[in-house]
Amino acid sequence: MKIVVFITQTQDTEARIKVGSSGDSIDTEGMKWIMNPYDEFAVEEAIKTKEAYGGEVILITAGPQRASQALLQGLAMGADSAVHISDEALGETVDSLVLSKLIASELGKIEGVDLIFTGMKIIDEESVQVGIQIAEELGIAHLALVSKVIDVKPDEKKLVCQKEIDGGSVSVEVSLPALITCPDAMNEPRYASVPNIMKAKRKPMKVVSLDDVDFGSLGIGRDAVGKSGAKIKTVSLEVPEVERKLRIIKGSDETTVKGDEIAESAKELVKLLRDDAKVI
Amino acid sequence: MSSEIWVVADIKADGQVRKVTFEVLSEARRKLGGSVCAVLLGSGVSDKASELAGYGAEKVYVVDNPNLKDFNPDGYVKSLCELIKKHSPAVVLSGNTAFAEDYMPRVASGVGSGLAMDCVDIGMTDDGRLKIKRYSHSSRAISTQEFSGDGSAMIATVRPNSFKEEEAAGAGQVVNEDVGVTDADIKIKVLEMKTKESDRPELTEAERVVSGGRGLGSEENFNHIYDLADLLGAAAGATRAAVDAGYCPYDMQVGQTGKAVSPILYVAVAISGSVQHFSGMGSSKVIVSINKDPEAPIFAKSDYGICGDLFQVLPPLTEELKKALSE
């Protein structure tokens, strides 16, 4: 099985975030960049599939120089090689259509790909589209929100999965090659240990510069990479602070309510919901 | 490019039109100008056209084809791409559902359009470009974005419960379209579909939501959540930790991976309050939490709460609520 995983670096959204001076993006000064958490599930699923059926796992990212850290992490988890489409312009807003064309064209150079895994979304921009758009560029089937890979049949070139839909789930079969987007329910991603990160540095990493990209064949100009080429532009961004009332009823010792306090707290909460919040 | 504003109807497993479709039709009429039309794709759905006209659709484009079923994106992608290429609408909208997240990115790619997912506000710039607001960064940031106006259809999906639905008589002229979706277009073979009927409101549409976390401890104990939800006429939700532990099904998950909800009342029982969970419910109007840990992060983001053991607090709380609701 030849398996490809698209991974990307994202801002750590659990960290403190504030609006940058331009007013249309998050301040990235001192920002911690991590592998997009959903991409960790994608890498894990790829490695599990390789372990079960043999083959190799290739990672692809399009991003600035720092994105090589995410590739190293994926290689340390067990991927075999990586492709880095590298340019500082890829660290800014890039149209998802442009990204999907860039990535699809690199993917097209790898022969005999059977299976592609991507994250379901990235946690900073949350555009929820690049993975699936690459499938459209390649003209192959995509399966979104796959919660379980049920059966891989390498000889028949088929795959059976469970995927989540509104109000339930479906089990589906597709012919390979196919692209799968991964939510968090799939698996438990393994850690990249320090020794494995050291070893990962010796694994093959191909760096592709935008100068090497044949933009003509992609039907876009090089200037499409960047804010000016975007079909959707962010004009302003806010990090709103929601004020909450913080009326938490605690016990007399400032911990849990106990004894008679329990019934009292229930009464008081209902009163607050009725008279103060007016929601019941 | 025509001046038509399209709203793609979202049809549920039971064949009914999802409420968000009416919300989007209503808001499009209020905010976007132009001629608001509906697009109805599916198998055996033609009779729904009049419902869409009831929310102001001037035209209803219908593709009724046996290959459009089972939430299988392939036929929908082909149909919508063909319709967009043929009629060049200015704007294409739909509700943001798991299904829209599945097929819309491919449609945008197929017709070379920009796509904004999960918008909570829509409007037009003076020069006729779609302008939207959407959350990003695990819903901690909200951005205003504008389409560049390059002539391609401007596509966006809208978060359920963002707008009020409002009936209005539209002409509802039915335009039957045959885009010729054949078996060969369908790459995904659906082997089995499991959908469950629930008497409770849907999470994304509900005005009240009661959710449980890992602290519930078992599938059986989740009945506490269902009972409280039923008492309040609420939908039932859960955290990833509760879903992972097998206490409840995946489609109850609220958060970054799961559903985004913004009800009037959100009750969080035995939930610690992670960034990822808040990503899906942080915009709720009133948040109430019950947790036995006085330091639980959720208390710092709640309006009201009780620090106590859920098994001790819920019985008297249920009694008090029953009294208050019967008054």
Ligand SMILES: Cc1cc2nc3c(=O)[nH]c(=O)nc-3n(C[C@H](O)[C@H](O)[C@H](O)COP(=O)(O)OP(=O)(O)OC[C@H]3O[C@@H](n4cnc5c(N)ncnc54)[C@H](O)[C@@H]3O)c2cc1C
């Ligand atoms: C200041 C700033 C800095 C940014 N820095 C980066 C950066 O360093 N790297 C970066 O990728 N984006 C960066 N972006 C975001 C970038 O502009 C795009 O918004 C983003 O990569 C597009 O992904 P999406 O939100 O559409 O992803 P989604 O559609 O939400 O992602 C789905 C999946 O697609 C795949 N995927 C997405 N993007 C890529 C990619 N670039 N390479 C490989 N696979 C991918 C992943 O598997 C991902 O899980 C930055 C944005 C800003 C504003």
Ligand SMILES: Cc1cc2nc3c(=O)[nH]c(=O)nc-3n(C[C@H](O)[C@H](O)[C@H](O)COP(=O)(O)OP(=O)(O)OC[C@H]3O[C@@H](n4cnc5c(N)ncnc54)[C@H](O)[C@@H]3O)c2cc1C
């Ligand atoms: C990529 C990614 C995506 C994710 N997406 C989501 C998502 O969509 N939704 C989501 O919810 N999470 C998501 N998570 C997981 C998230 O990080 C948290 O792990 C999860 O939300 C924690 O769930 P919890 O609050 O139920 O469990 P815990 O954090 O274990 O909290 C349980 C709480 O219950 C309280 N408790 C225990 N017993 C009692 C009792 N008897 N009475 C009262 N209180 C009690 C405890 O004090 C504690 O605060 C995601 C994580 C990742 C990495």
